[in-house]
Amino acid sequence: MARNHSSHKFGFGNFSHTQGKVGAGAGRTPRDRARRELAQNFLVDQHAVDLIMTAAEPVGTVLEPGAGEGAITGALAERGARVIAYEIDPLLAAKLTARTRDHAGIRVVRGDFLRARPPGEPFAVVGNIPFSATAGIVDWCLRAPNLTSATLVTQWEYARRRTGDFGRWSLVTVSSWPWFTWELVGRIDRGSFRPVPSVDSAVLRIRRRPGPLVEHxxxxxxxxxxxxxxxxxxxxxxxxxxxxxxxxxxxxxxxxxxxxxxxxxxxxxxxxxxxxxx
CATH class of the missing domain: 1.10.8 (Helicase, Ruva Protein; domain 3)
Structure with a gap:
């Protein structure tokens, strides 16, 4: 697979289209409304991206839900993954397509990740996903027969609940436990995103077990x-x-x-x- 590190750098600056307008007119432009409706909070912290990559260990085919402007997309490709990046926002999808059109390891799909057909070969999912879509994306991952792992940026509290960090266990985790492990890898401060969300995030790692722990x-x-x-x-x-x-x-x-x-x-x-x- 062709890789071109020099011409496809993905900077970690301000990825939000609305940040220049935040202030007195916050939430009044079409881009502001789109960002709010789609729960768009973009990573601007290189250390957070590195944490995600270390947890994900990306190889082979990787699907990315909510690619945004490509912070994770570029990091995955630079590590040799074949990235299929899904972005439902047409403007963001068009910009990411333009920026990555010459990178053989990246394919941008304009559309809803939840409507995607899982690949027929082993694959992973890695993404900074919209908080509002977390349950649906996790369910999609657990149902995908060839999924090897999912490394997802979620709300901190969500990851704690799913990994038993409160000493309590959820139905989703227990019912999938014989087939998947759940790990809270690390915490990402809310200041690592633009716009800044109201809560911190976590890197949640879901990994398929080598063999199921129960038969039926x-x-x-x-x-x-x-x-x-x-x-x-x-x-x-x-x-x-x-x-x-x-x-x-x-x-x-x-x-x-x-x-x-x-x-x-x-x-x-x-x-x-x-x-x-x-």
Whole structure:
């Protein structure tokens, strides 16, 4: 693959089209409205980009949701990745296309990443994604059969919830745990973006396991979803509505009978599954 580092540098200056207008007339121009509607906050911090690249270890085909003006796009390409950059904003997509048209390792797609068809070969996803689209993009990644990893810039609180940093676990994380690992790699100060968002961000790393920890995905998901319904207030009460031997399974997994579902570790869910399945 052709690479041209000298003619395709992606500077880390002010990437926002609206920054020159921020002030008395903030939010009044079409670009301001587009930025707000699309939740556009552009990275302007080289150290943050380097953190993302270190976590992502980009190789092969990489899809980038919300490419913006190309801070991450350029960094991925400079490390040898074949980048397919998705940008829904037509003006940003046109500008990024013009800037990268001579780079063989970058293809810009004007459109919604969530409507993209996953590649038929192994690929990764790396991106500074819009906060408002986080749930949809994470779900897309988890459903893509050939995804190897997703390295995403998300809200700090979102990453903490998904990785158990509060000591609690979410349905999304638990139900995908036998197939994916979740890691909070680092924190990015809100001042690393323009416009400056109201909260800090995190680098969230989701990686497919070499092999699944359970055999039947549908059965495991059904068990976990029942537990998260909250019927009866505890995981014991919820599971006893459908499964036999719940008390014995909880004992094997080291889960107290009165445990609220969010405090059951994903590894304990796997033990419960193994104990309850015939």
């Amino acid at each position: 995905q549908e059965a495991f998901t059904e068990l976990v979803e029942l537990g998260f319904t909250g019927i009866g207030g505890t995981v014991r009460a919820s599971l006893r509505t459908r499964y036999r031997g719940v008390d014995a399974a909880l004992a094997v997994a080291g889960v107290a009978p009165d445990t609220v579902v969010a405090f059951v570790h994903p590894d304990q869910w796997i033990t419960l599954y193994e104990a309850l399945m015939p």
